[in-house]
Amino acid sequence: MSHTTGTDVIICGTGAAGLTLAIDLARRNVAFLLIDKAPQPFVGSRGKGIQPRSQEVFEDLGVIDRIVASGGEYPVQRIYTDDGPIDQVGVEMSEPTPEEPYQIPLLVPQFLTERRLRERLAELGHAPHYGHELVGFDQDADGVTARIATPDGEQAVRAAYLIGADGGSSFVRKTLGIGFPGKTLGVRAIVADVYVDGVSSDAWHRWGEDTAGQVSMCPLYGTDMFQLQAPVPFDVDLDLSAEGLTTFFRERTGRDDVVIRSVSWASAFEMNARLADTYRRGRVFLTGDAAHCHPPTGGQGLNTSVQDAYNLGWKLAAVLDGAPESLLETYEQERRPIAEAVLGLSERLLEAARNRDIHRGREVSQLDLGYPDSPLSLHTPQRDKGVLAGDRAPDAPVTGAGGLPTRLFSLFQGPHWTLLGHDVDDASAPAPRAGLHIHTIGSRGDIADTGDRVRSAYGLSAEQWVLIRPDGYLAAVVDTADLAGIETYLDTVGVRPLAATRPTTTESSTGMPTEPPSDSTGTPRTRREHRQARTAAEQRLTTAQRELHQLSRQVQRDLRSVRRHGETTAIVARSNFAELAVRSINRLTANLRTDRTDRTNQ
Numbered sequence: 001m002s003h004t005t006g007t008d009v010i011i012c013g014t015g016a017a018g019l020t021l022a023i024d025l026a027r028r029n030v031a032f033l034l035i036d037k038a039p040q041p042f043v044g045s046r047g048k049g050i051q052p053r054s055q056e057v058f059e060d061l062g063v064i065d066r067i068v069a070s071g072g073e074y075p076v077q078r079i080y081t082d083d084g085p086i087d088q089v090g091v092e093m094s095e096p097t098p099e100e101p102y103q104i105p106l107l108v109p110q111f112l113t114e115r116r117l118r119e120r121l122a123e124l125g126h127a128p129h130y131g132h133e134l135v136g137f138d139q140d141a142d143g144v145t146a147r148i149a150t151p152d153g154e155q156a157v158r159a160a161y162l163i164g165a166d167g168g169s170s171f172v173r174k175t176l177g178i179g180f181p182g183k184t185l186g187v188r189a190i191v192a193d194v195y196v197d198g199v200s201s202d203a204w205h206r207w208g209e210d211t212a213g214q215v216s217m218c219p220l221y222g223t224d225m226f227q228l229q230a231p232v233p234f235d236v237d238l239d240l241s242a243e244g245l246t247t248f249f250r251e252r253t254g255r256d257d258v259v260i261r262s263v264s265w266a267s268a269f270e271m272n273a274r275l276a277d278t279y280r281r282g283r284v285f286l287t288g289d290a291a292h293c294h295p296p297t298g299g300q301g302l303n304t305s306v307q308d309a310y311n312l313g314w315k316l317a318a319v320l321d322g323a324p325e326s327l328l329e330t331y332e333q334e335r336r337p338i339a340e341a342v343l344g345l346s347e348r349l350l351e352a353a354r355n356r357d358i359h360r361g362r363e364v365s366q367l368d369l370g371y372p373d374s375p376l377s378l379h380t381p382q383r384d385k386g387v388l389a390g391d392r393a394p395d396a397p398v399t400g401a402g403g404l405p406t407r408l409f410s411l412f413q414g415p416h417w418t419l420l421g422h423d424v425d426d427a428s429a430p431a432p433r434a435g436l437h438i439h440t441i442g443s444r445g446d447i448a449d450t451g452d453r454v455r456s457a458y459g460l461s462a463e464q465w466v467l468i469r470p471d472g473y474l475a476a477v478v479d480t481a482d483l484a485g486i487e488t489y490l491d492t493v494g495v496r497p498l499a500a501t502r503p504t505t506t507e508s509s510t511g512m513p514t515e516p517p518s519d520s521t522g523t524p525r526t527r528r529e530h531r532q533a534r535t536a537a538e539q540r541l542t543t544a545q546r547e548l549h550q551l552s553r554q555v556q557r558d559l560r561s562v563r564r565h566g567e568t569t570a571i572v573a574r575s576n577f578a579e580l581a582v583r584s585i586n587r588l589t590a591n592l593r594t595d596r597t598d599r600t601n602q
């Protein structure tokens with residue numbers, strides 16, 4: 001085995017879950033290794049339904065238009081009966097609204113979705129490593145050491161976290177000994193991507209009255225192929241060649257005008273509904289099908305996998321950047337109940353499909369999923385209308401103060417948190433923090449509420465603020481008077497005041513700008529050096545004032561806490577610190593004054 005190399009995160013599996021996570025980590029500058037045991041990308045169409053909520057995720061990740069252009073909308077369902085074909089609308093579609101810009105499920109073959117995700121990943125400077133199989137791993141308090149079989153031999157890679165995005169028969173889940181209880185649903189099916197003559201591409205064609213005789217052909221938009229699906233008995237050998245599938249199709253439908261010319265990919269699978277007992281053991285997490293598997297009815301599996309990864313990405317990045325470890329516990333707390341509900345939904349839809357009821361409503365869109373019971377949802381007792389903490393943040397058209405139209409989703413796009421003040425005084429906004437974008441809507445705000453859509457979509461009154469998580473869910477809605485609570489909240493999720501963030505290369509370890517040049521005594525010699533020294537001192541003063549502002553807010557919070565709970569230790573320590581900060585500001589101000597006087601006298 002070669003020597004150990006290191007990274008922050010190892011992602012095992014390059015399906016939709018692994019790729020989504022990789023893109024999210026890449027745009028957050030987290031180091032990772034993305035591996036797959038397959039020699040090349042997956043070529044099958046299986047997870048072809050992209051639901052509206054996943055489309056919103058793909059917009060945030062910068063790939064939605066390419067994915068839309070790769071496929072199409074669901075066609076009408078054409079059901080062949082003894083009395084002739086009947087067209088039915090299978091998927092209930094509403095018109096897009098300003099609040100829900102994506103309402104229509106897309107039909108995109110899985111291999112094309114994954115190709116677009118890989119292209120996005122490449123733009124961010126990363127590529128998956130195919131032919132790299134995870135064959136073992138050990139973890140300790142500080143990290144995980146993974147053993148990876150590569151074409152060049154076995155390698156050991158050390159990382160802070162390992163993510164099992166390795167599909168339904170997950171090696172990671174099995175190695176951890178995590179249970180995967182559930183049931184086999186007593187359905188075996190074939191799915192094949194075929195080139196076929198004799199079928200039109202304007203409809204999803206369905207034949208067969210009873211379950212055992214069903215077979216369907218769905219056009220795979222973005223390609224010239226169709227996806228053939230059919231339930232098959234458990235105890236028969238299947239011939240998945242073009243000839244074998246043509247014969248199978250003729251036997252089921254009696255149609256000899258349909259000929260399957262060639263098969264691009266084919267598989268036979270058993271339907272399961274299973275949920276992992278836990279999504280995490282120590283520094284190893286499960287995501288996507290590794291954590292849950294569903295029957296394909298309702299097109300939920302890939303979508304749930306993408307949204308798992310999207311939930312995990314920002315939390316991993318935040319913890320690697322110093323946020324409390326407990327943030328990672330919310331991944332399972334938020335995502336496992338979602339998977340549980342999705343399992344129930346896809347089983348119900350499977351049962352309906354057995355009875356030829358193929359109608360799907362809003363519940364498959366995943367737009368109404370949220371995290372109201374999450375510890376990350378900060379509920380305020382006085383708020384009982386409009387969107388609440390844990391809900392999906394709606395979109396709305398807005399206009400920038402510069403006069404150009406934009407949308408809330410454009411303001412949210414990227415890895416940051418967003419704080420939106422509605423009809424607020426700009427001066428009440430909290431101090432800026434790295435990783436937080438603050439926008440105010442109002443007469444002196446940077447954003448105008450075009451057509452009053454933000455107020456109505458969110459149910460806001462004047463002097464209210466909405467905190468939106470990086471993954472587009474509401475963290476809290478508070479009044480201006482309660483903004484201190486938002487600042488404490490941000491501290492706990494790793495969005496810290498500037499002085500507390502990691503120093504950048506242009507800052508010293510104290511977070512202050514580096515000193516300008518001076519002689520060995522530290523005294524500036526030339527006018528230019530004087531000017532530089534003064535600029536540096538002014539910057540230090542601004543930083544110190546900002547810190548003092550934050551400290552005074554903290555002290556106010558502490559005072560309230562002392563009144564409520566009688567805690568005194570923290571407040572005493574903080575008051576001492578505040579006093580020191582005040583003295584330091586006074587000293588800096590005096591230095592500046594001296595500097596100004598010196599310059600005037602020169």
Ligand SMILES: Cc1cc2nc3c(=O)[nH]c(=O)nc-3n(C[C@H](O)[C@H](O)[C@H](O)COP(=O)(O)OP(=O)(O)OC[C@H]3O[C@@H](n4cnc5c(N)ncnc54)[C@H](O)[C@@H]3O)c2cc1C
Pocket residue numbers: 012013014015016017018035036037038042046047048049050110132133134135165166167168170171191269287288289290296298299300301302303304305
């Ligand atoms: C017939 C069918 C139709 C479906 N239709 C839909 C649909 O319409 N909509 C929908 O949302 N979902 C659908 N699904 C489900 C969807 O395909 C899956 O939910 C989705 O692929 C899960 O993505 P994933 O990234 O979690 O896992 P996968 O796509 O399974 O990817 C796992 C990857 O991990 C790799 N791997 C495994 N073990 C290792 C290892 N030890 N080392 C390295 N790599 C490893 C594998 O090679 C694989 O590439 C359908 C599924 C089927 C079978």
